[in-house]
Amino acid sequence: MAAGLRLGPVLRYVDWERGDRATVWIEADRPCTAEVRCADGGGGETRTFQVAGHHYALVPVTGLTPGSTNPYEVLLGGRPVWPPAEARYPASTITTPSPGADGLRITFGSCRWSAPPGDGKDPVGPDALDKLAARLSADPTAVRPDVLLLLGDQVYADETSEATRRWLSARRDLREPPGAQVADYEEYTHLYYESWLDPSVRWLLSTVPSCMIFDDHDVVDDWNTSAAWVADMRRTEWWQERILSGLMSYWVHQHLGNLSPDELDADPLYAAVRAVPDGTELLRRFAAEADADPARVRWSYRRDFGRTRLVMMDTRAGRVLDEPGRAMHDEAEERWLHEEVLAGRGDCDHLLIGSSLPWLLPPLMHDAEVWNAALCRGVRGTRWARLSEAVRRTADLEHWSAFPESFDRLARLLAEAGSGPDAPATVCVLSGDVHHAYVAEPAWHEAAPRARVVQLTCSPVHNRIPRVLRWAFQIGWGPAGRWLGHMLRRHGRTRRPVVDWRRTGGPWFGNQLMTLTLHGRSARLRLEHAAARGRGRSDAELTTVHERTLTDGR
Numbered sequence: 001m002a003a004g005l006r007l008g009p010v011l012r013y014v015d016w017e018r019g020d021r022a023t024v025w026i027e028a029d030r031p032c033t034a035e036v037r038c039a040d041g042g043g044g045e046t047r048t049f050q051v052a053g054h055h056y057a058l059v060p061v062t063g064l065t066p067g068s069t070n071p072y073e074v075l076l077g078g079r080p081v082w083p084p085a086e087a088r089y090p091a092s093t094i095t096t097p098s099p100g101a102d103g104l105r106i107t108f109g110s111c112r113w114s115a116p117p118g119d120g121k122d123p124v125g126p127d128a129l130d131k132l133a134a135r136l137s138a139d140p141t142a143v144r145p146d147v148l149l150l151l152g153d154q155v156y157a158d159e160t161s162e163a164t165r166r167w168l169s170a171r172r173d174l175r176e177p178p179g180a181q182v183a184d185y186e187e188y189t190h191l192y193y194e195s196w197l198d199p200s201v202r203w204l205l206s207t208v209p210s211c212m213i214f215d216d217h218d219v220v221d222d223w224n225t226s227a228a229w230v231a232d233m234r235r236t237e238w239w240q241e242r243i244l245s246g247l248m249s250y251w252v253h254q255h256l257g258n259l260s261p262d263e264l265d266a267d268p269l270y271a272a273v274r275a276v277p278d279g280t281e282l283l284r285r286f287a288a289e290a291d292a293d294p295a296r297v298r299w300s301y302r303r304d305f306g307r308t309r310l311v312m313m314d315t316r317a318g319r320v321l322d323e324p325g326r327a328m329h330d331e332a333e334e335r336w337l338h339e340e341v342l343a344g345r346g347d348c349d350h351l352l353i354g355s356s357l358p359w360l361l362p363p364l365m366h367d368a369e370v371w372n373a374a375l376c377r378g379v380r381g382t383r384w385a386r387l388s389e390a391v392r393r394t395a396d397l398e399h400w401s402a403f404p405e406s407f408d409r410l411a412r413l414l415a416e417a418g419s420g421p422d423a424p425a426t427v428c429v430l431s432g433d434v435h436h437a438y439v440a441e442p443a444w445h446e447a448a449p450r451a452r453v454v455q456l457t458c459s460p461v462h463n464r465i466p467r468v469l470r471w472a473f474q475i476g477w478g479p480a481g482r483w484l485g486h487m488l489r490r491h492g493r494t495r496r497p498v499v500d501w502r503r504t505g506g507p508w509f510g511n512q513l514m515t516l517t518l519h520g521r522s523a524r525l526r527l528e529h530a531a532a533r534g535r536g537r538s539d540a541e542l543t544t545v546h547e548r549t550l551t552d553g554r
Helices: 128-138 162-171 185-196 199-207 227-234 239-258 261-265 268-275 280-292 331-342 363-377 382-394 404-417 467-477 479-492
Strands: 005-014 022-028 033-038 043-047 049-051 054-061 069-076 079-082 093-095 103-109 147-150 210-212 301-305 308-313 350-355 426-431 437-444 452-457 499-508 512-519 522-532 540-552
Touching: 005 069, 005 079, 005 093, 005 185, 005 199, 005 210, 005 239, 022 033, 022 069, 022 239, 033 054, 049 268, 049 280, 054 239, 054 261, 103 128, 128 199, 128 512, 128 522, 128 540, 162 185, 185 199, 185 239, 210 239, 227 239, 239 280, 268 280, 308 331, 331 404, 363 382, 363 467, 363 479, 404 426, 404 437, 426 512, 426 540, 452 540, 467 479, 467 499, 499 522, 499 540
Parallel strands: 103 147, 147 210, 308 350, 350 426, 426 452
Antiparallel strands: 005 022, 022 054, 033 043, 033 069, 043 054, 049 054, 069 079, 069 093, 103 512, 301 308, 437 452, 437 499, 512 522, 522 540
């Protein structure tokens, strides 16, 4: 029987240095040779590899013409399977940069709960990624992003849709833990089908390159909040299978595509999985080692887009959780971050730091997390420490500010990156997670860096925020929030952070995407909402709600 295309194609890496290479990810329904053929003669092929009965390929595409846009097709076992015979969307294309190109358009966001509405009404409002796809597919002349940054919660393992719950109930008894959450690798694959088989999103991912990083819901809410949290989870019967399956599925569906062809060639795990008939046990062993000793694995990565550098940070799996040495990253990861951020700054007009968690939060939220971290360390005694651990989990107090030393070290790193005669024009921290969008800018206690440093937060792509949290965020940014935060800091006997900051845009609520447009040393920001025009899912469009110049290039 001929092989069929189960999922994809997903265009992942496009080479901005050479302009002639790319990678395309697919899942087939059986072992086969996967091939990509481009209109200009470029292409490539590879054999699928197997994990847990599923068959995947990351096809290396070579021989592309720099500065071109080429339609491509996917063949499995020599038979064309993409585009579909009755294609509703334009051809999937690979666009390569011209030599010396200095223009870049990056669209980013996080938190996409992908469940389709069952009755024509979307339970969390129109999907911003759907609306972006609709606009681009309807207008061949529309300007497309050069890259899509998905900053966490690409799937929700702990908040499944009604359709997924029905599917799960046919496999197992949902009265047994973990209930209606996903339990194993097979159930994770269902989440990716639900998310990436959405027709418009499937087309968008096939034609716009993407960079991804996980956040907590890709595994479970508040993943790696504290050492006590991890200990409690490991005492459950279901957690081991969940964390191994979460890491395995992330490696297959998201992590591999973040790597360049050269990095893939040098990856011993990727080579080993491809070299055996079934890579399940190899990947499972890797996931177990990554969970037991996060220092053995690096999920962070760097991408260069001409004179724009992206350093994408893991802010979940690699945390150091033991008190009193809590840190967002261990020493080796911090050294890597310093090297990648600071190396060759003279070749960089814009530095982008991808962090699923915002560095700069509403001041009340920041101060509450610093206060809570101090109490959990025991500055007010063991009774307060026990109470504060419960508060930390209930209130999700586990962002950068819950790791005060790491917060300060990141502030110093950003200041150093933005200082000196060879500093980039902008240093932008791109984040999501908190289900609202805003722009915040630091006020430095010492000499300000030369670059403009900004926190750009955009979330969700497709989810909701309770009204009470909207009020809380609005208060958290205001004078009352700052006063209350000051009182919390006094009670926790904590010091001021090394920077202050203020909100210079927002807060905005709704399903939304941000886009950075970079030309030379100029940078412009746009925020778009998926605004409903009627009652149906299709009756919506992206509407610009904010636009500003960050730097004019002078």
